[in-house]
Amino acid sequence: MKRSWYSRMLFSYFPVFLLVVSVLIFLAFMIITELSRSETQKANYISTSYIADTVERTLSDAQFSVLDEIENNYAYNDFFDKSGAAFPDDRSYEIVQSMNRLVERISLIDSIYIYRSKDRQVLSQSGYVDLDLTHEAAYIDQISQQQVQSGWSPVRMYQPRNAKAEYPVVSLARRLPIPLGSDGYIVINISVYRLERLVDGLTNGELSFVRIKDSAGTLMYDSSQASGDDIRKLSTIQAESLDWTFESGLRAGRLFDWISVISYVWIVIGLVTISLGVLYIIYITRRNYRPIKQLMVRIQALQPHGKNEPAAAANPDELALMHTALDSLVQLTTDYERERYENLMIQRRQLFLDIMGGERLKDVQDRLTALDPFEGTREFDAFVVFAAEINTADELKVLSRQEQNLLKFALTHVISDLMAEKQLQAWSEWVSGQRLAVLIGLRRQPSEDSPQQLLELAKGCHSWILDNLRLSLTFGVGHSVNRLQDIHLSYTAAAGVLSHRLSLGTEIAAVHMDRQEEPGLQSYKYFDNFTRLVREFRLSGENWRSRLEEILSSFRKDRLKDEEIYMLLEVMLQALEQELKGISETLDRQFALTGNGGLQEQIRKSKDLEEIRELLTGWLNETYHVYVSVNELKSHRVMIKEVKHYIEGNYANPDLSLNHLSERFQISGKYASYLFKEEFNMKFVDFLAELRVRKAKELLDNTQDSIQDIALQIGYANAITFGRVFKRVTGMTPGDHRKLNHP
Structure with missing residues (x-):
């Protein structure tokens, strides 16, 4: 019995079900594997933390034991208080015995010695010695230069007195007397070899490894060097009090290798399952698509082929063929509609322009009917x-x-x-x-x-x-x-x-004009007003503002075109510029700003005559004030020159000031200062100071008068004020100037 379409689809998707189940099983195992790795890493971290804490605690115990002995044994303090013959030998022997007991009691300590700064003497377990005769001079000088006491040093090479070879140690130096004395140091040397034995007792070298690096990054201990097996670093811990780094992991990655092998097996099983599922889906899909393929062959036979188009493939993709056929149909329809709409818009626009221009109007009715705008x-x-x-x-x-x-x-x-x-x-x-x-x-x-x-x-x-x-x-x-x-x-x-x-105006819509256009602009009617405005402006009269209002009112009354208004205003500004040109540089700069990007550009951007009136009034007011100021300035230049001559002749007067000049020449002090700066580009006080300093230089170079006398001669009440002004102007004091020119 033939299977129904439902049963065919059911068997088609059954492999997908198997595939999904396989993938889920595979994912579950991967999760378990990842959890195992995570737990392994966590256990390794705990073990490493224990090792770091043990090392840190052991070194801390050694440090506190030594410091406690120093604090309770007064012989150490006497060692720093007395030196030479003042310190008896029996007290030195007592200190040596104390250090020997500490070394015997604390197995990690290799040696201890104390250093006295004032005579650079070192007392070690073997007796007195001068620091410069030992190998520790460089280390002691290094720690002496440090402002803050550091912790355990990086690994360094240490060679005791009378020893032939040096070996690695880590050292701790503390200032004495405790806590922050400056008389000397006690140095505790920890044997790196004994520290390694301590760590060896805390690790299992067959399964894991441990590395210890000091604060400088130097490798102190590495249990992985003894074996060439592959290793995997899992944990890194920073011991804050020691500033050492502890790294650990698994040796040879045995646990990870077992997990990886099992993972690879499951990956292979999953890939095989997926491959079989894909092959089955391909097989069943080809069977179910046979009727559709026959239908597509018919569609392919109906597709048009151009002369330059390649022939269809022998075994085309049925769905692609259907998709291509539908896309072609949709694209052709879309292109046709777009082209038809674009042509319609172009034809409508051309018809509109013809109607507005009064051109090609013979068949306008037929075109309107066809285009239907x-x-x-x-x-x-x-x-x-x-x-x-x-x-x-x-x-x-x-x-x-x-x-x-x-x-x-x-x-x-x-x-x-x-x-x-x-x-x-x-x-x-x-x-x-x-x-x-x-x-x-x-x-x-x-x-x-x-x-x-x-x-x-x-x-x-x-x-x-x-x-x-x-x-x-x-x-x-x-x-x-x-x-x-x-x-x-x-x-x-x-x-x-x-x-x-x-x-x-543009604030509201405008209607068409109810009168005929003038045959042309009669500009001569406005030139008379322009001439009157310029003359009033030139004579510093105030009636130029009313002339401007008359001009703008006539523009509005005569309903001139915009371009005509722009042209007439430019003529007016040019006439004013020609009248005032060359009077002063300030006025010339003022008129230069009316060009591109200036007043004329702003006028062309204006919306109505009211805005133009505000622009012109503001600019003309500013220009008028400049013009008036220039005229007034010219009348006062002669007076300013007289003021200058007066200052040069009376600079020695200590009462010479702006108020004095104001009373002398009957002008305000503020205005006198303004005119002085405009004329000489210098403030009054600066001019007077430079004049007095110049006269002072002549007196310093050519006379033997004291600085106080010179100060009085040039108008200063005392030498202090004179010296301050002289240094501000010249950069040196009067005495330095005299020494420089008369060494």
Whole structure:
């Protein structure tokens, strides 16, 4: 009996079940193995900690035993208090016997000696000796230079007196008298060999190893050196009081090898199980896919092949073929829809530009019907055009190209949606980088109220965009027309409004102008006002401000275009510059800043005439103050020169000051200081100090007068003040100056 599709699928997934079970068993064993390793490492850490604690405790006991003996045996203190013949031999013998008893009682101690700093004498277990005759001079000098007492030293080589060979020890030096004396040291030497025997008794060399490194990283003890077996380091412990490092692990990794062997067996079993499962799945899948393969052969036969496309493989991947066929179908459909939409947008935009420009209008109705920009609605009684322009290009320059396109797309749809809320059909397109045109279809003829309603509609769009998109636009509303062929006239009127942005204002939407454009700019009408403003400015009169107000009011009254306003203002600024040019460098710099990035650039970025008025008034006020200051400064230069001559003739007057000059020349001291700095680029006090110091140098070099007399001659009340000023100016005292020039 043939198996059903359900039974086939069941047998297809049965190997997966076996595989999952095998993997779970494998993971369980791996977890057990990892736990075993973890426990082994933990036990090794505990053992190493015990060894480190034992060594640390043993050395600490030895240290405290020696220090306790020194504290209780007063002969040690007498050794440092007395020297030479003053210290009897029996007391020295008592100290030697004490040190011998300590060495005999504490097996790790190799030797002990004490050192007396004042006569560099060493008393060891074998008697007195001068430090310079021993091998310990370098070690004693080293520890003497240390500000803080250190602990056990790194391994060092030690050679006792009368010994032929040196051997390794670790030493502990403590200052005497206890705790922080400065009379000498006691040095305890611990035999590294005895320390190794101690550690050997605490370890099992067949299973584990131990390494000990001192504070300098030198290997003190290594039980793994005796065998060439492979070793595994498991634990590292730092003994804080000794600053030694204890490392330990398993020798030859026997336990880990057994665990690894068992792990490898399970890995092999798992891989074999996975391989068998994969082979079974491949076999059963090929059987179950035979009907699907036949279906795919038919699909392959129906696939079109180009002349340059390679022939299909003899045994193609059925699922890949299905996937490719579906992808091709979806891709073709997507590409077609995208190309159709892009072509539609391009054709609509071109039609829009043709209508706004009044070009190729013979078949405009047929093109409107085919492209359907109003989406179904084709019958309108009238049309009107809105023109909207972004006020400043800087608002777009800060955005990337993608962000600009997204913003323009959003503006287009926002305006269309706002029109739809008013039951109006609108078609919007960007006709330039910053200008958007909106063609609105009206279903009935406009009434007398229609212009006002259109104005309110433009104001609503302006307010919504400003509040929600934080973008300021200028709106121009054209007049309504009845025919498609006349729409370009409405657009021309709306675009004309945008060129009068400054005179009309941008805070609200603007309507189209109700009068004909002037045949041309009659600039001569404004030159007279320019001349009067410049003359008032030149004569330091205050009426130039009213002249400026008259000029700006005439701009608004005559409803000049923006470019005309910019040009006239530049002419006015150039006339003012020519009139004041060369009077002073300050004024020249002031006018130089009106160029690129200065006042003229700020004027072109202004939104309305009110903002331009504030800019011009502020700049002209500043320039006017500079001009007035320059005139006043010129009138006082002669006076300042007289002040300078007066100072040079009366520098010896101790009462010479700004107040004195103020009373003498009838000017304020503050203003005199300002004019003095402007004229000579130096403060009054600095000028007077340098003048007096210069005269003092002449007296120091050419006379034998005392410094006090010289100080009185140049206007200082005492030599202290004179010396302080002289050193501040010259960098040396008056006496040093006289010695330098008259050694």
